[in-house]
Amino acid sequence: MTQAIAKADYSNCIVGIDLGTTNSLIAVYRDNKITILEIEGDKLLPSYVGLSPSDDLLVGHPARNQYILYPERTIKSIKRKMGGTESVVLGDRSLLPEEVSALILGHLKRQAEIQLGIPVRRAVITVPAYFNDVQRQATRSAGEIAGLEVVRIINEPTAASLAFRNSVLSQKECNGISAVYDLGGGTFDVSIVREEGDVTEVLASHGDTRLGGDDFDRMILDHFMAHIRQEYQTDLHDDRRAVNRLTHAAEQAKIELSAHPFVHVVEEDLAVVNGRAIHLDLELSRSQYEDMIRSYVDRTVHCIQQALLDANLTPSQIDHVLLAGGSTRTPLVRDVLQDFFQREPRSEVHPDLCVAMGAALLGARIQGLAIEQILVDITPQSFGMAALGIGEDGLPNLFHFVRIIPRNTPLPVTRSESFYTLRDNQEAVDVEIYQGENDDVRYNTKIGNFLIEGLSKVPAGNTVIGRMSLDLNGILTVTAVEKSTGLQKSIKIEGVHRPKTALEIEDARSRLADLIPDSQIDDSVMPIYPTDAMEQSDGFGLLREQADILNRARSAFEKMHPDDRQEAEDLCQRIEQLASEGKEYDKALNELQELLYFVGA
Numbered sequence: 001m002t003q004a005i006a007k008a009d010y011s012n013c014i015v016g017i018d019l020g021t022t023n024s025l026i027a028v029y030r031d032n033k034i035t036i037l038e039i040e041g042d043k044l045l046p047s048y049v050g051l052s053p054s055d056d057l058l059v060g061h062p063a064r065n066q067y068i069l070y071p072e073r074t075i076k077s078i079k080r081k082m083g084g085t086e087s088v089v090l091g092d093r094s095l096l097p098e099e100v101s102a103l104i105l106g107h108l109k110r111q112a113e114i115q116l117g118i119p120v121r122r123a124v125i126t127v128p129a130y131f132n133d134v135q136r137q138a139t140r141s142a143g144e145i146a147g148l149e150v151v152r153i154i155n156e157p158t159a160a161s162l163a164f165r166n167s168v169l170s171q172k173e174c175n176g177i178s179a180v181y182d183l184g185g186g187t188f189d190v191s192i193v194r195e196e197g198d199v200t201e202v203l204a205s206h207g208d209t210r211l212g213g214d215d216f217d218r219m220i221l222d223h224f225m226a227h228i229r230q231e232y233q234t235d236l237h238d239d240r241r242a243v244n245r246l247t248h249a250a251e252q253a254k255i256e257l258s259a260h261p262f263v264h265v266v267e268e269d270l271a272v273v274n275g276r277a278i279h280l281d282l283e284l285s286r287s288q289y290e291d292m293i294r295s296y297v298d299r300t301v302h303c304i305q306q307a308l309l310d311a312n313l314t315p316s317q318i319d320h321v322l323l324a325g326g327s328t329r330t331p332l333v334r335d336v337l338q339d340f341f342q343r344e345p346r347s348e349v350h351p352d353l354c355v356a357m358g359a360a361l362l363g364a365r366i367q368g369l370a371i372e373q374i375l376v377d378i379t380p381q382s383f384g385m386a387a388l389g390i391g392e393d394g395l396p397n398l399f400h401f402v403r404i405i406p407r408n409t410p411l412p413v414t415r416s417e418s419f420y421t422l423r424d425n426q427e428a429v430d431v432e433i434y435q436g437e438n439d440d441v442r443y444n445t446k447i448g449n450f451l452i453e454g455l456s457k458v459p460a461g462n463t464v465i466g467r468m469s470l471d472l473n474g475i476l477t478v479t480a481v482e483k484s485t486g487l488q489k490s491i492k493i494e495g496v497h498r499p500k501t502a503l504e505i506e507d508a509r510s511r512l513a514d515l516i517p518d519s520q521i522d523d524s525v526m527p528i529y530p531t532d533a534m535e536q537s538d539g540f541g542l543l544r545e546q547a548d549i550l551n552r553a554r555s556a557f558e559k560m561h562p563d564d565r566q567e568a569e570d571l572c573q574r575i576e577q578l579a580s581e582g583k584e585y586d587k588a589l590n591e592l593q594e595l596l597y598f599v600g601a
């Protein structure tokens, strides 16, 4: 009985489809959640259609894989031609753009039906805000050819903003003006969107239909080619198979560099030229890559300026900057936007999924479902490591917090950053792990630490990569890797992002009740800083934390170089003197801490 009702509900369902230039997705709202349906194990279906040499229809990955080998039997980026009357050639057939799109939509529909176990008949399909009526009509026709009733055509930025509004923006934040920045594989567009109540209005839209992640890939590919030319005095541009492999490797490298500071690319046996096997083996750093793509990112900023001008707005009048499109995972894009708008761009809803999610939400609304706030998995706190940084005063700061996973990052996630040793022949690094939002680790929560030992005896500046992975269950894995040797050490910290439930807190309290006097576990008397750091613990008027620093210094005197020791002793004395006179001693304490840091105590 229950089964029958469930089926009846689903059979009515309206799916959401993001028909992209590079990738297409299909999503459905059910059980108060939006599910992106996986097609052959992947949420993103490459928007490629092909005919195999034996005339079988290929859609998605198989078509994409054959593209370089059989370009005349493969079609990509058909979205660019939508609304046109010119046919495209596929093997010995000739098809209109909407017919090609219909093959993609039909594939999505069939795969969704297999997964949902019911026929899928109705859909909301998204289009770029700049699409004209003819292009919209062609999209509608594509849906109908694929056997779908297209209940609504909706603008991509509107869909993205809907997804944000129904998940991560609070009720209060929902009204206002957003800039939706959508950088996909082949196209860029930015829309200024005003939301009031249930009405979403696109105030202005601008873009570049020839700018996207494909351009970034091409820059890396050129870099690979130049490297090969230099090393082997040969050019592989005409070798389709090699170009195919290198293009794929370039995209993989790019994706890797969104999360990590370096990527090591190895492609063996690309070709044989004059009896010599050609391999690619190189390292690319994020900063090298950023130099390659900076001019493209700058071009997107010009589009934003134009859109703002059209909407008669200034950057400071924008309430939210919402990110959509896979290429917005690029750190440089986020940095440039942060600079331009002076506010953090929001990416809590997976940028490559949010358009499809918004379409599915609208589908559910049209279906008459009452939609509550949908859940997205993000980390509400930042995670990172302590390092030596430079403070605002230009002086070294021992407590600099380097964020590796910033808050509001969708989960699961793996990110890394590089750190450098400070001293020559430094053989160990203490990795301290914190969560929190302050730039000074002392105001964040320390959640673990470990020592990585046995580093190479090399001059200061040895690169150690700090890597963090956070999964959906709140398990944080932290790894430190010496870049030159691969030597690594890691720990797992459990339960980091899930706040304790009321029941768990009660349980913990009762287990600790006999250890802690009642007054200390009363919330109303809990200080903001850890209690023990606030206690005065010695006769000099020093706080315990500070007295600890002095103790640490004294226990390290033995190991110090005589000059350092003299300086440290003087500083300890001076600090105690100043503290006992009730005078300011921060400067001396900082000097002492710096000294301890440099001597490795």
Ligand SMILES: Nc1ncnc2c1ncn2[C@@H]1O[C@H](COP(=O)(O)OP(=O)(O)OP(=O)(O)O)[C@@H](O)[C@H]1O
Pocket (backbone or CB within 6 Å): 019, 020, 021, 022, 023, 024, 044, 079, 182, 183, 184, 185, 186, 187, 188, 212, 213, 214, 251, 254, 255, 256, 258, 324, 325, 326, 327, 328, 329, 330, 351, 352
């Ligand atoms: N982690 C990542 N870092 C950088 N780029 C990425 C990452 N993941 C995916 N991309 C890039 O995102 C692009 C695809 O984005 P998306 O799926 O949003 O495009 P699309 O919507 O099909 O294209 P368009 O918006 O042009 O119609 C590809 O160039 C892909 O390489």
Ligand SMILES: [Mg+2]
Pocket (backbone or CB within 6 Å): 020, 021, 156, 182, 184, 325, 355
């Ligand atoms: Mg897109």
